[in-house]
Amino acid sequence: MTPLERRSVSSLALLYCFRMLGLFMVLPLLALYAVDLPGADPLTIGLALGIYGLSQALLQIPLGWLSDQLGRKPVIIGGLLVFALGSVIAALADSIYGVVFGRALQGAGAIASTVMALVADLTREEQRTKAMALVGMSIGLSFAIALVLGPAVAAAGGLGAVFWFTSLLAIVGIAIVLFLVPTPPRGLRHDDVGARSGLFMRSLRDVGLLRLNFAVFSLHFILMALFLVVPGQLLDVAGLDRDSHWLVYLPALALSIAGMVPMMVLAERKGRMREMFLLGIILLMLAMVIMSIAWLPAMIYLGMWLFFSGFNYLEATLPSLVSKAVFQGGKGTALGIFSTCQFFGAFAGGALGGWLVKTGGNTALVMSCFGLAVIWFLVFLPSHSVATRAAAATGE
Known part of the structure; x- marks a missing residue:
């Protein structure tokens, strides 16, 4: 540069x-x-x-x-x-x-x-x-x-x-x-940003991109929904005052790097992208199971480490998969739709998650998130999934 x-x-x-x-x-x-x-x-x-x-x-x-x-x-x-x-x-x-x-x-x-x-x-x-x-x-x-x-x-x-x-x-x-930010020449535009109607419809018809849009929707739905119950568990199960919760988040996030780095190495250098992607979803599901039945603080901490390991890996991998799997000239449009699905997932996770807690309690929310993760896993399980397609596109 x-x-x-x-x-x-x-x-x-x-x-x-x-x-x-x-x-x-x-x-x-x-x-x-x-x-x-x-x-x-x-x-x-x-x-x-x-x-x-x-x-x-x-x-x-x-x-x-x-x-x-x-x-x-x-x-x-x-x-x-x-x-x-x-x-x-x-x-x-x-x-x-x-x-x-x-x-x-x-x-x-x-x-x-x-x-x-x-x-x-x-x-x-x-x-x-x-x-x-x-x-x-x-x-x-x-x-x-x-x-x-x-x-x-x-x-x-x-x-x-x-x-x-x-x-x-x-x-x-x-x-x-x-x-600090330089000013670009006025009127400068690029085809790989923004959205044009033809590319927009083609992106919506692309099955591989639809899978990735569903994936990012699911990931952020689960993130938002679970944070309606996780702070309460740290309060009730771990006995942590609400002003001290950062003492759990900091080591969980730091240790999650140790969990996600080997996955990234296996995906990028060993050609195991599909397997590591599925493993990331499995980590989310394991975390939800452990935290839903936790009666000891250590179980909450383990669940959070597994969740952040899976979440951080998937969050870092999904945009890359979109850029690798998208058709020629459609990157900007595909990423725009992808971002929109991400934000819709955050909204749905908070709003629908709140309704689930109000009507069915924490158990209903966690079961719904787990069910969504299972559907997500099954969508990406076939060997012709977009993770495999993206790996092939880059020669991995």
């Missing part, structure tokens, strides 16, 4: 990390802190947890189109201002409905597709895949930081402090856009 490309990618990766950090920080907190708000029950808490995914999913493509007309930076800055406004509303909320509205506004600042378009504008074609991968890695980094930082901030000032902190992150993000 040239110095300008390195500056562009590093600054946009930092921006993306700050943006997702603000969304992820409430993940381990809402189920514990929002119960004190008027109107709070499992359904409304689940809606508050997942509603950002709905507004993200609905606005990704429209805002990406708008950035083609107005320029990338104005749309990104506008999205960050909307995110900051949503954070302030949630911080000042005196009921769970205010938090729901604030979270919906947070998600309405849907700049992910525009950021990726700006990455394409600022990098050469031969460096673009690497650049997008580096920016995408910031999602995993922000997720890990958020699970530790969120409880620490909440311990100091409650849930409101977390939302004030996320609004500050948005302001810092605006400063990054203004002073």
Whole structure:
């Protein structure tokens, strides 16, 4: 990469990390802190947890189109201002409905597709895949930081402090856009970003891509749904005060690297992509079984380690599989649909998960997530699955 490309990618990766950090920080907190708000029950808490995914999913493509007309930076800055406004509303909320509205506004600042378009504008074609991968890695980094930082901030000032902190992150993000991110030539566009109607329909008819869209929907559904019950288990089974939950998340995430790295090595260097992908789903299922029957703290910790090992591997692998399996010239469209399915999964996991807890308790939620994982496993079990197709496409 040239110095300008390195500056562009590093600054946009930092921006993306700050943006997702603000969304992820409430993940381990809402189920514990929002119960004190008027109107709070499992359904409304689940809606508050997942509603950002709905507004993200609905606005990704429209805002990406708008950035083609107005320029990338104005749309990104506008999205960050909307995110900051949503954070302030949630911080000042005196009921769970205010938090729901604030979270919906947070998600309405849907700049992910525009950021990726700006990455394409600022990098050469031969460096673009690497650049997008580096920016995408910031999602995993922000997720890990958020699970530790969120409880620490909440311990100091409650849930409101977390939302004030996320609004500050948005302001810092605006400063990054203004002073660190280079401005691309006006009118510069690339065929590998955005969405065109013909490519859109072809992507929706591609069975392999449909499998991957279902996979990312399932992964984020399970993530959001389980975080409606995991904080309570740390409180009830492990006996940890809610301000101390980061003491579990930090080692679980750190140790999950030891779990996922061998899987990545076997997948990429030994040609075991399909087997490792299926193993990642199995780890999620094992984690759900262990945590659902846990009566000892050690069982909760083991379940969380297995879950994060599987989740982090699958989260890192899925975008790569999309880019390898997609037809020529359709990468940007396929990734746009893929991201939309990811956010819809987050919304459904929070909203439907909250309804399941309210109507059937934690057992109903965990059983539903386990059933979804079984269907996901069966979809990818045949030897002609997209994981095998992607491996063949790269000669592995």
